[in-house]
Amino acid sequence: MPVNRTSKTKTAIVKSAMELFALHGYKGTSVRKIASKVGIRESALYNHFKNKEAIFLTVCSDIFTTPFAQKNIQDDAKKGKKFLAGFVVQYKLVSFDTKKEKLFRIMMIELLQDPVLRKNFLDESHHRNIALLSEAFFVMMQSGLIRSSDPMFMANEFLAPLFYYRLQVTLFRIDSEPTTALSTLFEKHVDFFWESIAIH
Amino acid sequence: MPVNRTSKTKTAIVKSAMELFALHGYKGTSVRKIASKVGIRESALYNHFKNKEAIFLTVCSDIFTTPFAQKNIQDDAKKGKKFLAGFVVQYKLVSFDTKKEKLFRIMMIELLQDPVLRKNFLDESHHRNIALLSEAFFVMMQSGLIRSSDPMFMANEFLAPLFYYRLQVTLFRIDSEPTTALSTLFEKHVDFFWESIAIH
DNA sequence: GTCTATAATATGATAGAC
DNA sequence: GTCTATCATATTATAGAC
Numbered sequence: 001m002p003v004n005r006t007s008k009t010k011t012a013i014v015k016s017a018m019e020l021f022a023l024h025g026y027k028g029t030s031v032r033k034i035a036s037k038v039g040i041r042e043s044a045l046y047n048h049f050k051n052k053e054a055i056f057l058t059v060c061s062d063i064f065t066t067p068f069a070q071k072n073i074q075d076d077a078k079k080g081k082k083f084l085a086g087f088v089v090q091y092k093l094v095s096f097d098t099k100k101e102k103l104f105r106i107m108m109i110e111l112l113q114d115p116v117l118r119k120n121f122l123d124e125s126h127h128r129n130i131a132l133l134s135e136a137f138f139v140m141m142q143s144g145l146i147r148s149s150d151p152m153f154m155a156n157e158f159l160a161p162l163f164y165y166r167l168q169v170t171l172f173r174i175d176s177e178p179t180t181a182l183s184t185l186f187e188k189h190v191d192f193f194w195e196s197i198a199i200h
Numbered sequence: 201m202p203v204n205r206t207s208k209t210k211t212a213i214v215k216s217a218m219e220l221f222a223l224h225g226y227k228g229t230s231v232r233k234i235a236s237k238v239g240i241r242e243s244a245l246y247n248h249f250k251n252k253e254a255i256f257l258t259v260c261s262d263i264f265t266t267p268f269a270q271k272n273i274q275d276d277a278k279k280g281k282k283f284l285a286g287f288v289v290q291y292k293l294v295s296f297d298t299k300k301e302k303l304f305r306i307m308m309i310e311l312l313q314d315p316v317l318r319k320n321f322l323d324e325s326h327h328r329n330i331a332l333l334s335e336a337f338f339v340m341m342q343s344g345l346i347r348s349s350d351p352m353f354m355a356n357e358f359l360a361p362l363f364y365y366r367l368q369v370t371l372f373r374i375d376s377e378p379t380t381a382l383s384t385l386f387e388k389h390v391d392f393f394w395e396s397i398a399i400h
Numbered sequence: 401g402t403c404t405a406t407a408a409t410a411t412g413a414t415a416g417a418c
Numbered sequence: 419g420t421c422t423a424t425c426a427t428a429t430t431a432t433a434g435a436c
Contacts, residue, residue: 009401025313027227030429044402046431105312111371112305113225118371126368153388157361164360168326171311171318188353195347196396209419230411243414244420252412403436410429418421 010048012038018059022102025109026056060117063103064124067094070132077139080146081194085187087133088162092186095166096179104170130155146197154197161189210248212238218259222302225309226256260317263303264324267294270332277339280346281394285387287333288362292386295366296379304370330355346397354397361389 016037020029031052035042049055067090070076076083094100110117133155140146165185172179216237220229231252235242249255267290270276276283294300310317333355340346365385372379 007401023313025225025227025309027225028313031431032429040401041403042430043404043432047401052430109225109309109312112309112374113223113228115375118374122371149392150388153385153392156364156385157389157392160364161357161360164356164363171322174312174318175315185353185356188350189357192349192353192357196393207419231413232411240419241421242412243422246413247419401436403434405433405435407432408430411427412425413427414425415423416421417423418419 007048009038009040009044013045013048013055014058017055018099018102018106021056021059021109022105025106026114031055060103060106063107063117064120066125066128068129068132073132073135074139077136078143078145080140080143081190081198083136083140084158084194085190087136088186088190091162091166092183095169095186096183101170101173104166105174108167108170126159129159133158144199147199149197158193162186165189207248209238209240209244213245213248213255214258217255218299218302218306221256221259221309222305225306226314231255260303260306263307263317264320266325266328268329268332273332273335274339277336278343278345280340280343281390281398283336283340284358284394285390287336288386288390291362291366292383295369295386296383301370301373304366305374308367308370326359329359333358344399347399349397358393362386365389 013034017029017034020033020037023029031045032042034055035045038045045055049058068087076086095104107117107121111121112118130152134151137146137149137151137154137158141148141151165182169179169182172182213234217229217234220233220237223229231245232242234255235245238245245255249258268287276286295304307317307321311321312318330352334351337346337349337351337354337358341348341351365382369379369382372382
């Protein structure tokens, strides 16, 4: 028997809620509208969730799950540019993933209003990425692959454009505008950045 | 006699509304709360503004006014690093300006929800900055100051970290955390970037 | 697990006295 | 220009029948 005992309705609620939260934020999404989108009455929804916040928390539960499961940075980082390219491939995949994009929208809307979400973003997303990249750059410096600098600052410089491009992708997609031009930015960033730091 | 006939109450409404919008967004701010903060009744507020949206539009009216009044980029850009440093000084001033910070918060909250605000951000902020920087980088390339590359892409790479640092400043300030460490990032960015592109 | 009914409250906005 | 009073509607949430 399946371990996942989550009912079909509950799954449908989370899915509908995610879409509405991504479009109108927490306050702009009413329990009524979620229920309506699912095709049930408001009261029936309370059979699956304690309240509106519980729905939101479930929707946000894997907002910061990251695919950057780095096993061995010490070794991987020695590959230099290839390591950075690999990181960006993952980042780009996440940026264009439909579900992740919805969660990213929710995060951006609530980031400045929700203290918990804000802390999680800084800890689980920003600091985690910075720590990973810092270590990698440190290794690359020790290996003589790149010029010497503050690894953590370099990590910030490397990460920031990725975030900015991801935000642009999201903004374009909201208005159904093509993202082909934006798509290449990620790879160009790796090339440009590596050209900037590499010791030839 | 003064040209500005805006009443004291109207000014107070805009000020209070700005603070509330910056904290809780458009939907999270009720007309009641604005009136309460001003110290008047809700109905009195409608004597100064047609409706809630009119208040919001007034608050947002100079959200994209920029201090980057570049007279002569063709000449200024030839100064190379000094031009970039000057740009960043302006950007940093805006990032730490109390009023501008509130407007930035509002923008970030509504950016993904309000199509008009989104378009204005892309046109008046992003594209304007990219156009300015692109032209500057183009001049620098022609002058042999920096390595050859796509000027517009380079502009993106230069602008993105500034935006990211500004966002971090804003997030830290919401939680009343010190921004001294962040403060130096802006100058370090200029140094790092110039080191990356300059022809020595 | 869903429905109808209902409660308590919040919201945007208006009417009319002062 | 501000007040009290009021309205229509929307909102979160609960009670109880089926």
